[in-house]
Amino acid sequence: MLQHWSRAIAHIWGLEGSLMQLDGEYDLNFSVATPTEQFVLKVMRPGCEQALVDMQCLSLEHLHQQSLPTQVPVPQVIITLEGQNFTVYHDPQGKPRIVWLVSKFEGLNYAHFQPKSGVLIHQLGSYMGHMSAQLESFNHAYLKRDFKWNLMQSGWIEAELGCIENLERKEIITTIVEQFKALETDLNNLPQQCIHNDVNDYNILVQGSLNQAPYISGIIDLGDMCLAPRVCDLAIAGAYIVLDQTQPEQALAQLVAGVHSSAPLTAIEVALVWPLLRMRLAVSVVNSTLMALDNPDDPYITISQGPAWAFLQNHRMSGGLIEARLRFACGLPLNTAAKPTLAWLSEHSGAFFPLLGADIDLNQAPMVDLSVEGSSIPQDPFSIQPHEAQQLINPNLQLALGYYLEPRLVYTDKAFKNGSWPSSNRRTVHLGLDIFAPAGTALHAPLAAKVEAIDNRQANLDYGGVVILRHQSPRGDEFYSLYGHLNPSSVTQLKVGQELSAGDVFAHLGEPSHNGGWDPHVHVQLALSIEGMGYDWPGAVDPDDINLWQSVCPNPSLLLNLNHDVTQYSPPSKDQAQQVRQDHFGQNLKLSYAEPVMFLRGWRHYLFDEWGRPYLDAYNNVPHVGHAHPRVAQVAAEQLVRINTNSRYLHPSRSAFAEQVLSHMPSELSVCYFVNSGSEANELALRLARAHTGAKQIITPQHGYFGNTTGTVDISAYKFASPRARAGGLSQPDWVHLVDVADDYRGQYRRDDKAAGELYAQQVAQHIATLKTNGEQLAGFIAETFPSVGGQIVPPPDYLQHVYKHVRSAGGLCIADEVQTGLGRLGDFYFGFEQQQVVPDVVVLGKPIGNGHPIGVVVTRPAIAASFAHGPEFFSTFGGSNLSCVVGTEVLRIIEDEQLMNNAHDMGKLLFAGLRKLQKEHACIGDVRGFGLFVGVDLVSDPDSREPATQIADYVKNRMCEERILMGSEGPDDNVLKIRPPLTIGAEDVNHVLHMLAKVLQEVRVLTS
């Protein structure tokens, strides 16, 4: 068959090319590749009307007119040798078929493309706007045909509803049909024009790569064009765009905003988008249900309905709120009353009756800071405790105000959560204004009102008693105010519809026992419309939706005669923090991630940004026992109020810390030194080696990192051998000798070589031999037990045994830097050297031991300490301070008490199993290695050559951060994903990491294919 159609293109268009058959529902489609160009050959179904093809060809020609300001990427028709848009050619069976040829776009179907970002969807919308503007002047007789996919004619499904057996589904479709019928007048009043009518996810092509933002490369298949209001086109595209989105309403808003940017929509059109979108989905599911009945043996028909049914069943979003969102996306006012109402409120603000009565001037009340930045309530941002909720403000304050638009972590109930992971998004931003005052305080109507609703919401952390009042501006525009956390019995005395005059007492503040469990206060919220939300107003909203909600519920300070600027929260500015950093910090202090993040709170393995958005921390190893561990905070605070002096005085905390540290060490290592950092500890380790051996020569692996001081940089090849070393005035000192990292994945000796450990260690022996020849003496060998910046490497199991043997026979000391690997992170081993079955001469501990407080520890043998003691006094002012000692001791105790090493083992096992599964599915995962929660995922561009995939690692790390999961990248080529979370991480979090990593790796597959 291919040969037949090859001959056809040669004959009709004079083209020589290879053909490949493409998918097509009714017609045959072939991609045609000539040496210079790509085309699509379209062979129409037998009996196809010529007008259908003529309409498409002419419309494409119309869209390609040079005079158009924006070229929408639609295919170009290739004229036959005889100068026609299409012709007739007989198929192999001798049937006449209309054939035509169009240019082919590069790109992948939107359906299969990942990621489907808001920017991409907006661009699609913008092209659609241009296309509808350009098609307005196109006409063709065939546009007027009867057509079941014309939304204007979609009422046909009503007669077919009997085909849906499932009652829930049937009810959904019935409702959609009823809503559609109610809109018919509006729809019929809209002008009709030529529309594409089928911008579905297979008719949109997308291109992009790891370093090029995805863009719409083509919109194809104009075969469903018809006459209809242009909003139908938008609704149809919307019906596909929303389907596989976790936040469909945001995606739809992007599409609508995109259309509006190039073809401004009217408010009536915006109002039609959502009901028409649902009607299109209804037509799809009814149509495929009928098809499934006709083709009972074709399971694909039923499967293909799945996403549309799932959407209709699971996303019962309020049409009113979606309309508000879409209007907002287009920059349209919430409704016609919003602007004049706000203007009237502003004009009269100051003259409304004081809510707490004429004697109380709220302007004198202090603001209380309950923000993510300024408050430590609740201590556990996932579970506010009753005593915390009941004491939000200083009990000495009689009156205080809580900010409008303040991000807070107090909303811990699951009702505020959006998603099923522990760190899923949540509603944090307060949409009202709080007035803290004693329980029983009377509330006076600020202006004349009718009682709209009263309720007693008894759930914990809900409102308790709540009242909604309806007001009217002199223009007759209605608006509403809500008062929550009231005494329910005061509220139940009200009647719905009851008239209130300004100043009338209508309720009293409730006690915690019946106001939802909160410190007595009233939450006051204003709404310019209750369309779509009824009486269920969200008191706190998602930070990403602040602007939208602000337009529905503006600052109620107007009604309370308060100053807007004083009562509206302004978050710490990320931009300013970045500017100060730029101006006043050294420029070689790097920020993580392409879009830097600002974190204001931490808890266990979670971090919260300035708007309270939760992040899962799968990266930071310093908060070893979890961010903001209350036990660490408590011992530190208590110690600071008692005493914090230096190690020249006796104090039991010092001996306790030493005993704790030594209890985990081999018995030979019995002398401790306390310092302030890993760098300082490694400096000291070098001095110990020099003092004990009288020598200076050091052997160390490539890519090692031991700290930021002059001495440690001298031994850190990661620094002195970096491409920027020369500019930094750094070079390899003549007393430092480098060996390969014992990397059995990418190094010269690999995992299948049983002697790999010995062979890598041989390099140490060779240096020793050269030193001997040169008459030099070895001070020692220093290595991170599992090289971290070297690429999260686990050396062959006998590597250090061989190395230590060589080093010791040359009189050198063996120094193990356990900053990254120590304290149970490896799950099976408390220290990395245990896995290597060696006992070092000096062990260096750092960051995790202070859980964020600066502590370094050096542990050595008594004989080495004795050699060092012959020299001058060793003293570190802050090393071993009382504070550091109690913190270090507590961290070590917590590791035991919370069995964190076991957890590292169990979570590591889960993580490795998931990563290995991903490795089978994604060729870019070359290696998964590590122990416990010290994990490296080595990304490669080719699994055979093991070429490091630096760009992929960069993409994955940054996309994971956008998905609010932190991980890092490491290794000489920066291609190894580094996963080393606080040891508190749980199974759901690990699954969350794996789930998102699978999603992002799928994007990588798409973007690199």
Ligand SMILES: Cc1ncc(COP(=O)(O)O)c(C=O)c1O
């Ligand atoms: C293995 C290793 N050793 C030493 C250090 C230096 O520790 P600090 O930054 O506390 O001086 C680091 C820091 O990243 C490290 O990773």
